[in-house]
Amino acid sequence: MSEAWIIDHCRTPRGIGKKGKGSLADQHPQHLGATVLKAIAERNDLNTADVDDVIFGTSSQRGRQSGDLARMAALEAGYDIRSSGVTLDRFCGSGITSVNLAAMSIMSGTEDLVIGGGAEMMSVYGEEGAAMSPLMDNGNLVLREMHPQPHQGLCADAIATLEGIEREALDALALVSQQRAAHAIENGHFANSLVPVYSTDGTLALDHEEFPRPQTTAEALAELQPSFGALADYPLDEAGTTYRSLILKKYPGLDITHVHHAGNSSGVVDGAGAVLLASPEYAKANGLKPRARVRAMCNMGDCPTLMLNAPVPAARKVLDKAGLSVNDIDLFEINEAFAVVAEKFIRDLDLDRDKVNVNGGAMALGHPIGATGSLLIGTVLDELERRDQTLGLITMCAAGGMAPAIVIERI
Secondary structure: OOOOEEEEEEEOOOEEOOOOOOOOOOOOHHHHHHHHHHHHHHHOOOOHHHOOEEEEEOOOOOHHHOOOHHHHHHHHOOOOOOOEEEEEOEOEOHHHHHHHHHHHHHHOOOOOEEEEEEEEEHHHOOOOOOOOOHHHOOOOHHHHHHOOOOOHHHHHHHHHHHHOOOHHHHHHHHHHHHHHHHHHHHOOOOOOOEOOEEOOOOOEEEOOOOOOOOOOOHHHHHHOOOOOHHHHOOOOOOOOOOHHHHHHHHOOOOOOOOOOOOOOEOOOEEEEEEEEEEOHHHHHHOOOOOOEEEEEEEEEEOOOOOOOOOHHHHHHHHHHHHOOOHHHOOEEEEOOOEHHHHHHHHHHHOOOHHHEOOOOOHHHHOOOHHHHHHHHHHHHHHHHHHHOOOEEEEEOOEOOOEEEEEEEEEO
């Protein structure tokens, strides 16, 4: 079986994902995708007719984000019409899955040059035709009885309650995320991969991270009110079903302590990223220098009701596939969907905190759902190079109780 080499990656800055507040909120989602596809082609002098496929993750494929965003973004980016495109949805895990599928197609010998990545504009959520996840639709009563799936924020609170993880620890992790992100930005750790977004009229839309709040303090975090208590008891139907009652179907008697808020949850942002992968044969024949190889990939499912607990078993599974131990990994990226996800990951795997999310995470930088995984893969690669280290593991929780994972090895 052939190897899959990572040649390059790039990403947009993340803009605040709210109309009237975010610098990217007036862009079209496919334009963000086209921005990174155009950049990665130019950076590597690609003959885009050779790009066998563009695989993008986009979680909310409704409204402006519908219609196979990958293909349309490639066309807008000026790619040869022979370069195909497909868009997938594994909720938050879509951006890792897109890269994993790109790697699989190369390793199988089916393709030679594939781009994995993703684009998501959370600023379009709530538009007509752009409803939130169907998880919020309780029309499927059969599935709801089998696997109640509540709001993810309430899942985070429930996990913290079950694990005995106190708010103070979650706020401390959120503060570290802000501090590390601020340090990374100030010292140019993202500069190699960040590409500015220009509007179609040529004016600059955004060239820097817009979401981080480097002025965050422990005192300010402590003053924030929990976000999901009222939502937990909002009636979802005429029978009085609530998100809390859905959790209690699986965990009767659980007295949920509400500990997550805007400061220790992932940020609502817009953004896109792309990862260029090639077979060794194509890379050598076309003068493409590899930066890393894909060592192993996996997918893992877990409890759909708690929803956010699959990253730990996914990490163990991908390490086993790679023939590695936790101690072999130089850098970990676990998406900070909520603070408890990262905190539980660190505790369960007994990780050195100085190896995890070293440039901050989604609590500071934001989480453009279907794009985030590809951004995290690129972040790890850049940091491995900066530190002259070798192995990185990237994973993230996804709705439905899933987690994809990948181990990359710097070349």
